[in-house]
Amino acid sequence: MPNPSNLYICPRCLYSTPQKRLIKRHFETLKRPCPNKTGIELTKAICEYIYLNHQYTEISTNMNNDKLTKTARTPTFNQTINYYNGINGILTNMESADKLEMLTDRQGIRQIDFEDRLEKVNNYLTSVLL
16 A cells, blocks of 8 residues: 555645655546546646655645734644544653643643533433433
8 A cells, every 4th residue: 555645636626645646647648638626727837746745735825814814724634633643642752640630721621620510410410320
C-alpha cells in the first residue's frame, strides 16, 4: 500500500495516484475535464504546485478590520487520520493526572470544581441505583 503522504491528488475530482506520470496524464491528456467535485478550477500554476508538493492547499487572504487573515481548505482524509494518530499517541503516553489537568485547562475550570462535579454525579448515580 502506498504511503498516503506520497500520493498525488487532483484537487478537482480527488483522483489520487502514487506516480507523477499518471497525474500528469490525468491533467494533460484527458479529452474531457475531470468532474468538478470541489469547486476548484485547474490552472497551470495549480498543476505545477501538485507536481512539486503532491497535494494542493488553497490559501486565500482576506482583509478584515485591517488584519490579514489566512484561511485554508479543509484537510484531506489522510491528513485527518495522521492528525488523529498523532494526538492518540500523545494521549496514550500521558499520565491520568496530566490528562485531567489538560481537560480542566481546556474547559476553563479549576480542578477542585471538576472534582466537585464528579462527586455530585457519583452521588446522584448511587442514589438512583439504591
